[in-house]
Amino acid sequence: MGCTQFVDFIKRKWRVIAILLVAVIVAVIVIRIFALPAEITSSGGAITYVP
Numbered sequence: 439m440g441c442t443q444f445v446d447f448i449k450r451k452w453r454v455i456a457i458l459l460v461a462v463i464v465a466v467i468v469i470r471i472f473a474l475p476a477e478i479t480s481s482g483g484a485i486t487y488v489p
Contacts (some may be wrong), residue, residue, distance in 0.1 A: 448455070
């Protein structure tokens with residue numbers, strides 16, 4: 439697949455690629471939000487702060 443073919447493919451599929459990118463970013467954020475309480479409870483419920 440040549441460079442121009444690749445660019446044409448990106449131009450044709452840019453919407454799908456953008457939607458997938460946004461979906462991945464949202465999924466990572468949601469996973470982090472749900473993983474955070476689990477990390478807090480596994481540490482005994484206390485959030486330790488060390489300056």
